[in-house]
Amino acid sequence: MQVIERFAQYLTKHKLKMTRERRVILDHLLSVRGHFDVDDLLVRLRKAGHRVSRATLYRNLPRLIDSGLIHKVEMAHGQARYELMVGRHHHDHMICLGCGTILEFESPEVERIQVEVCRRKKFVMTGHTHQIRGYCGACAGGARRAGGKRG
Amino acid sequence: MQVIERFAQYLTKHKLKMTRERRVILDHLLSVRGHFDVDDLLVRLRKAGHRVSRATLYRNLPRLIDSGLIHKVEMAHGQARYELMVGRHHHDHMICLGCGTILEFESPEVERIQVEVCRRKKFVMTGHTHQIRGYCGACAGGARRAGGKRG
DNA sequence: ACGATAATTGAGACTGTGTTGCAACTAGCG
């Protein structure tokens, strides 16, 4: 896996160390598909017999983000989810309020408009968040009649 | 102030009561300009000599949102800010990582694209969040050389 | 106006998520 190497390079460049814990975390990260939160990952590690502390995991997430391997998705209520960014490029999310499913979408048009807006306001953009909330196809029927206004 | 009336109507319709606390909260809400957080508002109330508990404030915010009088802006790190929506319509935000300033922008184009994206994915949209992070004109110079990657 | 009753309140305990201080440990370098 060249991903491990990539991270190793990142660590070296920043005078950080490739510890057993970091290797373990990265290993398991690569086997997750879709979006996950910190506890998902922690449980996964525990089940595999690894004892990586919560603190260590939290301490290493910023490095994994900074190295470009994962991406953080800030949800409502201060919930954070993560996703592997290896071999992918930027996209945004549609979050189903019914079942929690996260769909992804890309829109070069929106990206272009953002650049335009920023220029107009003399704003230097470093990042953005764009989430659509609602109900996925499967949930829409039930949710609509249940008064799905909230959120 | 017809706003009070509007809220009173909302309360009646939902079999809720117009308590002294709700009146006080609403009163002070109307005098805030720009974005504020819960503590801002709480301090404001305290300074004016009102003793509304934190719990009560938190309990009433969802009603104020639901009635359409205020709007919640979810920021990074689980921070929440609010803004008065009386006499305004939907807009999104640009958040300066340097000084915390919040600029607003509207883009019918983006709204249209969202609708399009939702149709394609059979997603029923009930709301969205669109935030651009970066540095405002005033902060951009200093922030850039300080390594403003994070975020 | 009055009393019944359901909503509301304040206080503080509690939850969930994430952070931090510190002593022990360890990767990486020479």
Add this chain to the structure above:
DNA sequence: CGCTAGTTGCAACACAGTCTCAATTATCGT
């Protein structure tokens, strides 16, 4: 091999927001 700076686990902490519960109060029917 041994030094040194980075790292770890733990447990205490921080913080926003929620909940429980007894006491209070707005509203409604009469």
